[in-house]
Amino acid sequence: MNNNKSIIHSNLNDYLHSSQSHPITRHWQSQMVKNFSTKDFILPLFVLYDDNGSETIESFPGVKRMGQNVLLEYLSPLILELDLSAILLFPCMKQQKQNDDDSVKNLYDAFDHDKNPLLKVIPVIKEKFPQLLIITDVCLCAFTDHGHCCVFDQHSGQIDNQKSIEELAKLSVKYAQVGADVIAPSDMMDSRIALIREQLNLAGYSHVSILSYGAKFSSCFYGPFRNAAGSAPKFGDRKKYQLPSGSRGMALRSIDRDIRQGADIIMVKPAMAYLDIVRSIADHYPNYPIAVYQVSGEYSMLKHGAQIGLFDLKQVVMETIIGFKRAGASIIITYFTADILRWIRNNGEEF
Numbered sequence: 001m002n003n004n005k006s007i008i009h010s011n012l013n014d015y016l017h018s019s020q021s022h023p024i025t026r027h028w029q030s031q032m033v034k035n036f037s038t039k040d041f042i043l044p045l046f047v048l049y050d051d052n053g054s055e056t057i058e059s060f061p062g063v064k065r066m067g068q069n070v071l072l073e074y075l076s077p078l079i080l081e082l083d084l085s086a087i088l089l090f091p092c093m094k095q096q097k098q099n100d101d102d103s104v105k106n107l108y109d110a111f112d113h114d115k116n117p118l119l120k121v122i123p124v125i126k127e128k129f130p131q132l133l134i135i136t137d138v139c140l141c142a143f144t145d146h147g148h149c150c151v152f153d154q155h156s157g158q159i160d161n162q163k164s165i166e167e168l169a170k171l172s173v174k175y176a177q178v179g180a181d182v183i184a185p186s187d188m189m190d191s192r193i194a195l196i197r198e199q200l201n202l203a204g205y206s207h208v209s210i211l212s213y214g215a216k217f218s219s220c221f222y223g224p225f226r227n228a229a230g231s232a233p234k235f236g237d238r239k240k241y242q243l244p245s246g247s248r249g250m251a252l253r254s255i256d257r258d259i260r261q262g263a264d265i266i267m268v269k270p271a272m273a274y275l276d277i278v279r280s281i282a283d284h285y286p287n288y289p290i291a292v293y294q295v296s297g298e299y300s301m302l303k304h305g306a307q308i309g310l311f312d313l314k315q316v317v318m319e320t321i322i323g324f325k326r327a328g329a330s331i332i333i334t335y336f337t338a339d340i341l342r343w344i345r346n347n348g349e350e351f
């Protein structure tokens with residue numbers, strides 16, 4: 001990490017260009033809650049390295065892992081016909097065989113164009129759909145052998161926060177280099193927003209936004225996602241770095257820190273069980289757009305409920321979306337994005 005040109009002492013939240021350099025982020029920064037726009041929704045996608053790969057996920061009905069060719073074909077009608085504006089990409093890494101009964105992941109694969117599918121796919125998506133906003137998840141859990149979102153100190157066994165945030169900042173710059181418009185760090189390491197903002201600026205990417213997972217709670221609602229991304233930790237859990245579900249003060253402190261360190265957009269995750277936090281943040285920080293992530297467990301719960309006839313899918317999904325808006329969120333990350341865009345096209349933007 002080159003600290004000779006460090007600007008970390010300056011006010012990183014003085015930078016506004018990263019909030020307004022793309023038409024979609026400008027929309028997010030300027031809108032207040034009212035009607036639904038297709039631009040309010042972000043579609044999360046799991047990306048495989050194999051160009052023609054397509055894998056269903058048992059616990060995650062209707063969601064697939066896709067390689068480049070399948071992904072482009074999938075995205076085309078959503079963008080051209082339904083006005084999909086923003087995607088959030090997660091890499092699905094292949095495990096390397098160490099020997100017959102063991103498999104390993106390597107953190108350095110994150111930076112390898114021949115291994116990290118996002119480094120290959122982002123430029124291709126950008127060329128084909130230049131208007132689409134590309135957000136990349138930034139975390140280490142897809143690349144570490146132990147599946148945690150950080151690097152551990154080999155001697156103490158504790159989180160090596162400094163080393164972890166240096167890797168996260170390097171990965172953020174790498175994604176910006178291949179064309180990511182927004183960096184979304186989901187790791188919950190301390191002070192990663194400051195270092196990512198600094199390193200993006202030093203590398204010439206001051207126009208790239210940071211969507212901070214500012215209030216990410218430790219939650220059992222993440223279950224299906226971990227199957228999809230292959231990111232379940234091999235030991236322990238993530239409670240040492242994700243927020244306790246009962247915490248309100250810590251969530252506000254975490255958001256406050258990320259805003260001071262230069263986040264452009266702040267996020268609460270999961271969504272449905274944490275809407276009081278969304279409202280508190282909306283009241284405390286009226287000058288920032290708030291995103292919520294309706295996570296895999298919330299999606300699967302609603303999808304399965306509708307499949308067995310508990311309720312109508314459209315009605316129940318839109319009720320949750322209206323709840324997010326009412327609580328103060330203006331950006332919604334949901335696996336229902338394609339359905340919602342279809343409903344908006346058929347119904348208009350008011351529900």
Ligand SMILES: [Zn+2]
Nearest residue numbers: 139140141149
């Ligand atoms: Zn992670």
